[in-house]
Amino acid sequence: MGVNTPVSSPARFQVQLEPVWHAAAQSGRPLVRSKYTSIRQALATIVKEEGIQGLWRGTVPGQLLSVPYTAAQFFTVQQSRQLAKRWGVDTHPAASFLTGALSGAAGTVASYPFDLLRTTLAAQGVPRVYNSMADAAKGIVANNGPAGLYRGMGITILEIIPYAALQFGLYDYFNKCWEAHRARYPSLPGSKDVQHLVCGLASGLLAKLATHPLDVAKKRVQVAGLARSTAYGERVALVATRSLRGCLADIYRREGFAGLYKGVAPSVLKAGPSAAITFAAYELFLRWLSVAQEARRSEAASGE
Numbered sequence: 001m002g003v004n005t006p007v008s009s010p011a012r013f014q015v016q017l018e019p020v021w022h023a024a025a026q027s028g029r030p031l032v033r034s035k036y037t038s039i040r041q042a043l044a045t046i047v048k049e050e051g052i053q054g055l056w057r058g059t060v061p062g063q064l065l066s067v068p069y070t071a072a073q074f075f076t077v078q079q080s081r082q083l084a085k086r087w088g089v090d091t092h093p094a095a096s097f098l099t100g101a102l103s104g105a106a107g108t109v110a111s112y113p114f115d116l117l118r119t120t121l122a123a124q125g126v127p128r129v130y131n132s133m134a135d136a137a138k139g140i141v142a143n144n145g146p147a148g149l150y151r152g153m154g155i156t157i158l159e160i161i162p163y164a165a166l167q168f169g170l171y172d173y174f175n176k177c178w179e180a181h182r183a184r185y186p187s188l189p190g191s192k193d194v195q196h197l198v199c200g201l202a203s204g205l206l207a208k209l210a211t212h213p214l215d216v217a218k219k220r221v222q223v224a225g226l227a228r229s230t231a232y233g234e235r236v237a238l239v240a241t242r243s244l245r246g247c248l249a250d251i252y253r254r255e256g257f258a259g260l261y262k263g264v265a266p267s268v269l270k271a272g273p274s275a276a277i278t279f280a281a282y283e284l285f286l287r288w289l290s291v292a293q294e295a296r297r298s299e300a301a302s303g304e
Contacts, residue, residue, distance in 0.1 A: 010270065011058070011122040012036050012046070013263030014219040017234040019255045035232055039266055050126050058122030061133050065114035073107035074282060077168070097169035104164025105157050112156065113137070113149040119222040125232045152221035155244045159214035166207035171279055174199040192287075196280040204275025208268050213260035215267065217247040 018034040036042035046054040080099040084090040108115070117136050120129075130136035140148040178195050182188055208215075221241040228235065240250045251259045 010263040010266040011119055011219055012042060012125075012232075013266065014216045015123045015223050015236060016232065016262070017236065017254065019259060039269075042266075054126075057124070058118040058120075061114040061117040061121065064133075065111045065118060067111075068114075069107040069111040070278070072110035073103040073164070076103040076106040096172040097165040100168025101161045101165035103168065104160040107164075108153065108157050108160045112153045115156065116140070116149060116151065116222050119219055120226060123219070123223050124226060124228045127229060129226060129228055151224075152218060152241075155221050155247070156218050158244055159211065159218045162214070163207050163211040166210055167203050167275060170203035170206055171199050171275075174202055193280055193284070196283045197276045200279030201272045201276035203279075205268055205272040207275075208271035209264070212264045212267060213248060213251075214244070216251065216260060216262055217241075217244055220247055220251070 013034075013036055016034050016036060036045065043055065050057075077099055080102050081090060081095075084092075084095045084099065089095055117133050117140075120136050120140070121133065124130065130139055137149065140151075144151065175195065178199060182190075220236050224236045224238045224241040226235065241247050248260070255262075
């Protein structure tokens, strides 16, 4: 789901096991410099070693992912909201968070293989382990069976539930605050579209910041056992990714607190605009649908 951005950069940070060099120095461990140390340096390194196309590795499965994920997500949102209204709990503060959690889980189940393939292609570097999405899918199935395309889905659902809950819950909360503020100051500028963009941006940023360690663990699980070049550092071992708790504990033990937030800057820069555009487009579609339905009702009434 979201905008078409260079997807390689966040994944490259998240799956490198070497501690950030200054964190290693402060902890008393030997200085170990990661291959990627900043957004600017990572972008320059990827372009130098892999060409400009290296910045968009994993884009094809990423875009294919967005279709079933967004469809399942917003279908679940609508159904959940209708059910909450029927039960009379649609105004409860927790309703939006629960709706978001359910929608995130539904979207993940509907699209997970594409998520796995996106991360695998984005993180592999050069020389490439897989040349294309189809090649990666065949290789994963050959090595691990069809179930290999769903490796890590359980951990991904545990990651997406709080992320989507916060994203949708905060989005609704920010919109309510915006409407309350506008009611007090009706002369304030700003259209509904601006409101939805700003509220979506803020909710996406905060949700990503709050749950980023879970996303790091998810990425580690997805690339565990991937035989990428040792030029990118130590490979992620399968034994370290058997559970979400164990994976997070291993990251903290080996890499410190900073390890849990590797890649947070490019991830946030991607998540914020992505949420803003998605929510604004969703609200625009709902308005269009409402107008179309009202027009049909008027035509039906005038024909009677």
